[in-house]
Amino acid sequence: MDPLPTGTVTMLFSDIEGSTALLSRLGDRYGEALSAQRRIVRAAINSFHGREMGTEGDSFFVVFEFAQDALRACVQAQHALQAHRWPQETTVRVRMGLHTGEPVRLEEGYVGMDLNRAARIASTAHGGQIVLSDATRRQVAPGLPPEMDLLDLGSHRLKDIDEPEHIFQLTGLGLPVDFPPLKSLGAQTSLPVPATPLVGRDDELAELRAGVGQVGVRLVTLTGPGGVGKTRLGLALAGSLNQAFSSGVFFVPLATVTNADVMWKVIADSVGADTDREPATTVVERLAGRQALLVLDNLEQLGEAAGVISALLAAAPGLTVIATSRRPIHLQGEVEYAVPALAVPDGGDVEAIAGSAAVALFVQQAGLVRRGFAVTPANAADIAAICRRLDGLPLAIELAASRVKLLPPRALLARLGDSLDLAATDIDRPGRQQTLRSTIAWSYDLLSSELADVFARMGVFAGGCDLDAVGAVACPPGVDPLQAISDLLDASLVTITEAADGEPRVGMLVTIGEYAVDRLARSGGLVETRQRHADYYARVAEQADGQRHGPHQLIWLDRLEIEHDNMRSALTWSLDSAAADRAGDEGRARTGLRLVNALSWFWYGHNYATDGRHWLELAIDQAAGEEGPQLAQAVHGLGILLLQQGEHERARATLEQNLTVWRRLGDIAGLARGLNSLGVAHRLLGQCDLARERLAESIALARAEADDSRLTTALSNLAVVEIDCEEPERAMPMLREAIALDRRLGDLWAVASGQVNLAGAMILADRAAEAHLLLCSIAGDVAAQGDQLLMSDTLELLAAALAKLGADARSARLAGAGGALRETAGLPISAPDKQLLWRALGPARERIGHDAWKRAYAAGQELTAAQAVELARQPAGRPLP
Ligand SMILES: Nc1ncnc2c1ncn2[C@@H]1O[C@H](COP(=O)(O)OP(=O)(O)OP(=O)(O)O)[C@@H](O)[C@H]1O
Ligand SMILES: [Mg+2]
Structure with missing residues (x-):
């Protein structure tokens, strides 16, 4: 096979949109559609010399040498997809x-920022749409045939990527033109669109809209029993208020959240706030000064919600919150609105019956399973009676109506009536709740025993799951998960929605999920299913862990975010449940250990240090008897998170303890890694000599094992220690070696960061001219990494070099540019760096005088990073513009 193209390439990411709707329509023929899609896209890729780098599920990653080819492949694929006859006319x-x-x-693929950017750009698009980055547009625009055109979709912020991206859409040649707004961060609205139209609720909406419009009303809580329609009404209300909130309307699903930390994080995700820093801070930064509306959905289980909401309302005066909860939140100024059930008919003619909201919902839902279902003189009275029997509760009506496929209304009423009468003896539950519960029970009893099993097991999922998980956790051998899910969907016992990554997600409404777990517990299958659930998610986490350096890294990170509730639930079960519960069951703790080890990098990289620490501590606690590598790895993971949280002394102790275990196990790789981390801990504690010793040991081991990636890490860390100790001459050769290794390993970020450190060492060694040259030559590579911290370091080091070279005014401007970048990115300078910087800049400042310095510094704050670098590059002595 030809070697992979190098240099400038065009990357294509594609996947199926709304696999969800597709799945619910096609049921078990979904697989057929999936492979047809794959065949069609692959044929187009091949005709235009694309190189397929990775196919996962329904997604493609392809590299083209020429942008024009990529474009033509997309067009050909879209045409062929349009022309194909899909099963069941979907x-x-x-x-x-x-x-x-x-x-x-x-050797085997590609990595780097551009790859991540390509993946993120693709995920903003809708099905049938072809979008391009500005870089691709520049390649293809000159030769674009007249029958094609590029539509400017504006600038968009993408998750995990600092610089916004200008995105274009390809049009012409019969490609569809009209699409909803791109799904980028901070989009104006994130309201999910329900699958069916809203029924009734005109009066409620009018009343609520008037309420929200009143001065001073900033928190409206929709309360009521499960299934009465709080979420649905909240969504409709928010949707109708779109115009009034110029900064956007955001939906925040909180049904599975139980503490304030996670609540902040979920809000940050929903409003498009930065999740790399403390979410409580970034959410407030993002919302302060904006006219925004938040729908906080399902709060009843979230005791800490009140605190978060009052903090939000206080910090963001333009913010209004609509909450849904079975109970009021009890905050001052809260307006509580008890959501009534749907109006039920009390007799009347066919028209009056058909006109009531409850009946309209029944007819709508029945129509989904029985085409053309309508109220007729023959069935009107029965339908009215059903709706009355169900207290007008929307969820109960949905469950009952879905059975019209087999049971006409009269038969349905008879069966339902019996089972509700039976349940009426259950006096512990208040009226409506009892109605709902017995309706669920009734619906459950109609399932085949096999399906009932699958349904009950589905109760262990938290925050939904994908089809693969249904197969692995809930289906007994021989049962097809697709078939099972389409049957349960027909019975309205599960929901299907589209996850953030566009994949179908099977879920359950809260009340139904509670019932499922209850059944599972009664049948004695709970423990076994929970273990299967935990094992399954341990496997998913391990798979993600294995992909953390690969091209699908972002896809896996997203997947972990999507599965976070399941991960937490698996962790809780294996680590946090009552000890008595676990007696004699070491398997459970072992699964927990697997989970924490596989998730460590995710916690570290995605700002979940507190959460991660909690789980790691529990896992270590429970594995105390064991001494295997799994435990040592967990202890190491904990040490790293402690370092990240600034608890250096505890980190040091933890890492020492870890070292003993590696030694005893004779595990050289583990030992080299542990020594490196311990060295870093010593450095942060200001223990230079100990840091040197540990890092030197790590380096020696890595050399002996020819482990280049370990070697370069330890070398870089030791070099930083030498710089701290003002031994730049020692640091420089280490950095040079590390840079060469990183280049060979293809780690461009590490190369850039090594070079920035090398320039720092040069300045310290009074080799300012060399440092200046180096910094000017690498500034472009640094910018390509999209790492703001590294860029501000570069600008500040340039300022220091220029000061030493006597270019005082330019030095001040670069310092200003670096400072401004730090400020906008929220990255304060560390104390030692600040000291070094001011020591270099001090003399320059004295020479030109305080005022001139201040003016030049302020002028520098107005420069972009690229302009500042350009300024630094000018030959010395040239007058300033
Ligand atoms: N007015 C309506 N029109 C159409 N469907 C509705 C309406 N109200 C509720 N539903 C449907 O009924 C079901 C239950 O409603 P919803 O989820 O809003 O209840 P909830 O009160 O939020 O329940 P929970 O307390 O369990 O969160 C959903 O499937 C919803 O789509
Ligand atoms: Mg709800």
């Missing part, structure tokens, strides 16, 4: 995104 829509850049080529 359509399969594929989103495609193109970006041109210079990913780093490794």
Whole structure:
């Protein structure tokens, strides 16, 4: 096979949109559609010389040498997808995104920022849409045939990517033109669109809208029993208020959240706030000064919600909150609105019956399973009676109506009536709740025993799951998960929605989920299913862990975010449940250990240090008897999170303890890694000599094992220690070696960061001219990494070099540019760096005088990073513009 193209390439990411709707429509023929899609897209890729780098599920990652080829492949694929005859007259829509850049080529694939950017650009698109980055547009625009055009979709912020991206859409040649707004961060609204139209609720909406419009009303809580329609009404209300909130309307699903930390994080995700820093801070930054509306959905289990909401309302005066909860939140100024059930008919003619909201919902839902279902003189009275019997509760009506497929209303009423009468003896539950519960029970009893099993097991999922999980956790051998889910969907016992990654997600409404767990517990299957659930998610986490350096890294990170509730639930079960519960069951703790080890990098990289620490501590506690590598790894993970949280002394103790275990196990790789981390801990504690010793040991081991990636990490860390100790001459050769290794390993970020450190060492060694040269030559590579911290370091080191070279005014400007970048990115300078910087800048400042310095510094704050670098590059002595 030809070698992979290098240099500038165009990357295509594609996947099926709304696999969800597709799935619910196609049921077990979904697989057929999936492979047809794959065949069609692959044929187009091949005709235009694309190189397929990775196919996962329904998604493609392809690299093209020429942007024009990529574009033509997309068009051909879209045409063929349009023309294909899909099973059951559905359509399969594929989103495609193109970006041109210079990913780093490794032997077996590509890595780098451009790759992540390409993946993110594709995920903003809708099915059938082809979107391009500005870089790709520049390549294809000059030769674009007249029958094609590019539509400017504006600038968009993408998750995990600092610089916004200008995105274009390809039009012409019969491609569809009209799409909803791109799904980028901070989009104006994030309200999910329900599958069916809203029924009734005109009066409630009018009343609520008037209420929210009143001065001073900033928190409205919709209360009522499960299934009465709080969430649905909240969504409709928020949707109708779109115009009034110029900064956007955001939906925040909180049904599975139980503490304030996670609540902040989920809010941050929903409003598009930065999740790399403390979410409580970034959410407030994002919402302060804006006219926004938040729908906080399902709060009853979240005791700490009140605190979060009052903090939000206090910090963001333009913010209004609509909450849904079975109970009021009890905050001052809260307006509580008890959501009534749907109006039920009390007799009357066919028209009056058909006009009531409850009946309208029944008819709508029945129509989904029985085409053309309508109220007739023959069935009107029965339908009215059913709705009355169900107290007008929307969820109960949905469950009952879905059975019309087999049971006509009269038969349905008879069966339902019996089972509700039976339940009426259950006096512990208040009226409505009892109605709902017995309706669920009734619906459950109609399932085949096999399906009932699957349903009950589905109760162990938290926050939904994908189809693969249904197969692994809930289906006994021989049962097809697709078939089972389409049957349960027909019975309205599960929901299907589209996850953030566009994959179908099977879920359950809270009340129904509670019932399922209850059944599972009664049948004695709870423990076994929970263990299966935990094992399954341990496998998912391990798979993600294995992909953390690969091209699908972001996809896996997203997947972990999507599965976070399941991960937490698996962790809780294996680590946090009552000890008595676990007696004699070491398997459970072992699963917990697997989970924490696989999730450590995710916690570290995605700002979940507190959460991660909690789980790691529990896992270590429970595995105390064991001494295997799994435990040592967990202890190491804990040490790293402690370092991240600034608890250096505890981190040191933990890492020492870890070292003993590696020694005893004779595990050299573990030992080298542990020594490196311990060295870093010593450095942060200001214990230079100990840091040197540990890092030197790590380096020696890595050399002996020829472990280049370990070696370069330890070398870089030791070099930083030497710089701290003002031994730049020692640091420089280490940095040079590390840079060469990183280049070979294809780690461009590490190369850039090593070079920035090298320039720092040069300045310290009074080799300012060399440092200046180096910094000017690497500034472009640094910018390509999209790492603001590294860029501000670069600008400040340039300022220091220029000061030493006597270019005082330019030095002040670069310092200003670096400072401004730090400020906008919220990255304060560390104390030692600040000291070094001011020591270098001090003399320059004295020479030109305080006022001149201040003016030049302020002028520098107005420069972009690129302009500042340009300024630094000018030959010395040239007058300032
Ligand atoms: N007015 C309506 N029109 C159409 N469907 C509705 C309406 N109200 C409720 N539903 C449907 O009934 C079901 C239950 O409603 P919803 O989820 O809003 O209840 P809830 O009060 O939020 O329940 P929970 O307390 O369990 O969160 C949903 O499937 C919803 O789509
Ligand atoms: Mg709800």
